Amino acid sequence: MDEKKGRGSIKLKEPVYILNSASIVGKKEGEGPLGLLFDMVGEDDLFGCETWEEAESNLQKDAVYMAMEKAGVKPEDISFIFAGDLLGQSIATSFGISCYQIPLLGVYGACSTCGESLTLGAMSIAGGFADKVVCVTSSHFASAEKEFRYPLEYGNQRPLSATWTVTGSGAFVLAREREKQARAVITGLTVGKIVDYGLKDSMNMGACMAPSAASTLERHFIDYESQPEDYDKIITGDLGSVGQTVLIDLMREKGYDISQVHMDCGIEIFDADSQDTHAGGSGCGCSAVTLSAFILKQLEENNWKKVLFMPTGALLSKTSFNEGKSVPGIAHALVLEHV
Amino acid sequence: MDEKKGRGSIKLKEPVYILNSASIVGKKEGEGPLGLLFDMVGEDDLFGCETWEEAESNLQKDAVYMAMEKAGVKPEDISFIFAGDLLGQSIATSFGISCYQIPLLGVYGACSTCGESLTLGAMSIAGGFADKVVCVTSSHFASAEKEFRYPLEYGNQRPLSATWTVTGSGAFVLAREREKQARAVITGLTVGKIVDYGLKDSMNMGACMAPSAASTLERHFIDYESQPEDYDKIITGDLGSVGQTVLIDLMREKGYDISQVHMDCGIEIFDADSQDTHAGGSGCGCSAVTLSAFILKQLEENNWKKVLFMPTGALLSKTSFNEGKSVPGIAHALVLEHV
Numbered sequence: 001m002d003e004k005k006g007r008g009s010i011k012l013k014e015p016v017y018i019l020n021s022a023s024i025v026g027k028k029e030g031e032g033p034l035g036l037l038f039d040m041v042g043e044d045d046l047f048g049c050e051t052w053e054e055a056e057s058n059l060q061k062d063a064v065y066m067a068m069e070k071a072g073v074k075p076e077d078i079s080f081i082f083a084g085d086l087l088g089q090s091i092a093t094s095f096g097i098s099c100y101q102i103p104l105l106g107v108y109g110a111c112s113t114c115g116e117s118l119t120l121g122a123m124s125i126a127g128g129f130a131d132k133v134v135c136v137t138s139s140h141f142a143s144a145e146k147e148f149r150y151p152l153e154y155g156n157q158r159p160l161s162a163t164w165t166v167t168g169s170g171a172f173v174l175a176r177e178r179e180k181q182a183r184a185v186i187t188g189l190t191v192g193k194i195v196d197y198g199l200k201d202s203m204n205m206g207a208c209m210a211p212s213a214a215s216t217l218e219r220h221f222i223d224y225e226s227q228p229e230d231y232d233k234i235i236t237g238d239l240g241s242v243g244q245t246v247l248i249d250l251m252r253e254k255g256y257d258i259s260q261v262h263m264d265c266g267i268e269i270f271d272a273d274s275q276d277t278h279a280g281g282s283g284c285g286c287s288a289v290t291l292s293a294f295i296l297k298q299l300e301e302n303n304w305k306k307v308l309f310m311p312t313g314a315l316l317s318k319t320s321f322n323e324g325k326s327v328p329g330i331a332h333a334l335v336l337e338h339v
Numbered sequence: 340m341d342e343k344k345g346r347g348s349i350k351l352k353e354p355v356y357i358l359n360s361a362s363i364v365g366k367k368e369g370e371g372p373l374g375l376l377f378d379m380v381g382e383d384d385l386f387g388c389e390t391w392e393e394a395e396s397n398l399q400k401d402a403v404y405m406a407m408e409k410a411g412v413k414p415e416d417i418s419f420i421f422a423g424d425l426l427g428q429s430i431a432t433s434f435g436i437s438c439y440q441i442p443l444l445g446v447y448g449a450c451s452t453c454g455e456s457l458t459l460g461a462m463s464i465a466g467g468f469a470d471k472v473v474c475v476t477s478s479h480f481a482s483a484e485k486e487f488r489y490p491l492e493y494g495n496q497r498p499l500s501a502t503w504t505v506t507g508s509g510a511f512v513l514a515r516e517r518e519k520q521a522r523a524v525i526t527g528l529t530v531g532k533i534v535d536y537g538l539k540d541s542m543n544m545g546a547c548m549a550p551s552a553a554s555t556l557e558r559h560f561i562d563y564e565s566q567p568e569d570y571d572k573i574i575t576g577d578l579g580s581v582g583q584t585v586l587i588d589l590m591r592e593k594g595y596d597i598s599q600v601h602m603d604c605g606i607e608i609f610d611a612d613s614q615d616t617h618a619g620g621s622g623c624g625c626s627a628v629t630l631s632a633f634i635l636k637q638l639e640e641n642n643w644k645k646v647l648f649m650p651t652g653a654l655l656s657k658t659s660f661n662e663g664k665s666v667p668g669i670a671h672a673l674v675l676e677h678v
Contacts, residue, residue: 089659094659193443320428
């Protein structure tokens with residue numbers, strides 16, 4: 001790799017605090033290994049709404065409300081909201097968060113959106129343009145299947161390499177000042193590039209995204225002159241079990257052994273044996289709710305001092321898939337530390 | 340309106356330069372009133388590609404190439420690219436700009452995306468995170484009709500309130516330093532909020548978006564303690580003739596007369612009488628190419644000293660439309676000045 005050092009990586013001179021956060025998930029996620037850690041678990045995945053899309057909008061709305069409530073802030077304290085989701089034209093966001101009347105900067109990075117929204121949120125604060133911002137993303141199993149594969153009613157079968165889109169939303173309140181306490185602190189960023197190995201299998205997104213994770217990770221190590229051992233965990237968003245193997249292999253080829261410190265939110269969120277989720281969980285919501293419920297908890301409790309949080313996204317649409325295009329990936333990394 | 344002053348508005352301490360830019364459009368746009376000003380006009384709207392989506396990707400690719408070429412910079416000089424489009428999951432961007440291998444922050448703001456990408460690009464430079472960035476957006480008549488209404492092959496009819504999606508892409512190189520010369524300078528930003536008056540007519544997007552333009556404009560005037568007369572032009576993205584009337588009326592109700600200074604890119608780009616485009620042009624590409632080819636030229640030539648550039652977006656998808664949802668709007672404003 002012939003990378004110009006420092007391009008796309010930012011070491012924040014003044015760290016940005018994750019003041020508080022919230023996670024809301026669906027029934028299946030509530031039954032998984034992290035079930036007890038989420039702030040709220042829905043009884044059924046319509047969350048009292050009439051459509052899957054409306055349900056996903058409500059997830060964002062409630063996650064933002066809860067995160068602000070836990071952080072002790074009101075919508076008028078928030079300068080910007082950085083938000084996005086997987087649905088075409090980000091409609092979960094458009095119909096979910098409009099009630100708060102916070103200036104919106106919509107983002108799209110497929111399942112890496114949680115990383116992108118936190119990146120831009122941190123930049124807006126560190127750059128001096130805001131004191132507090134909110135970052136939120138969501139995904140929903142049923143709206144995503146309809147958007148990318150087939151409506152649930154078709155009862156299509158899924159190969160073992162397929163992942164299961166997480167129903168959930170994670171929201172984060174970022175701030176310049178620490179205030180009483182904060183859950184963690186963002187100290188560095190590495191923005192991802194589009195990486196396309198030409199893979200075309202939308203039922204094996206982990207393999208499609210692993211090269212982008214490897215690219216961002218290598219660039220991060222070079223820019224920060226760091227090694228895998230410098231992090232308690234290196235956490236990808238939703239590579240799943242297939243993608244994890246590919247990433248570890250790719251990194252080994254680049255001279256890094258991450259096998260001891262790698263963790264994937266998609267692998268953690270479901271029990272592969274009992275929950276029939278095949279390669280693991282996926283979706284913007286997967287990394288967002290795992291960050292809020294599990295990763296920040298470990299940093300808070302000082303079980304981990306420093307982690308690299310790197311959500312991964314597969315940049316396809318049903319149109320690009322139907323037109324025979326490949327599935328490029330992107331991954332944005334953030335250094336999160338114990339306060 | 341009970342707006343907390345300053346929230347969402349940013350006065351840049353150090354202005355950000357628009358070093359150079361490029362515009363590429365389709366055949367119909369080339370035949371319009373601004374036709375001679377565009378950098379490149381396609382002979383047919385497939386631009387040598389096999390699908391409309393691929394054609395749109397190519398528009399972004401070529402616009403970015405040309406903007407960098409005109410600015411005398413290479414991809415490795417660019418820290419970030421802020422890019423987006425109207426297609427589901429922003430595939431015009433994903434397949435258009437990957438070749439440059441510039442760290443990507445994907446944005447979505449419907450037809451306001453040009454404003455959003457310039458806003459975030461300016462913030463990344465003014466915040467000290469980049470020396471140079473590229474901002475690019477696109478739209479394509481045929482891919483947009485397929486995405487939002489009907490495939491062209493259906494030959495559906497369009498009411499007079501409908502707009503015509505512009506086939507085109509505009510790319511901009513922003514920089515901290517002025518270097519030899521710059522086309523204009525960004526001195527201020529007002530980030531938009533989602534505004535939803537409950538309108539549901541996707542064939543009258545101008546009326547759907549006008550309330551969001553009025554909201555951002557009023558907030559801008561309050562935050563900047565400015566008046567319509569302080570700007571040589573107040574320029575919306577793609578309200579078209581119907582939306583223009585609504586915006587002027589709404590602003591009058593708020594106590595501002597913008598009728599003398601208002602201009603809309605959608606009205607300028609086509610000749611309504613001879614080009615059968617009904618209410619005017621629309622799409623992310625509309626404001627982007629008009630900014631690059633026409634507005635920046637006026638600022639460069641000192642015909643205008645200061646303008647407010649405010650692309651407008653309609654936050655719908657075909658799913659939200661089919662589920663009976665309204666069409667909320669958003670508008671992001673930038674103060675652009677003669678260098």
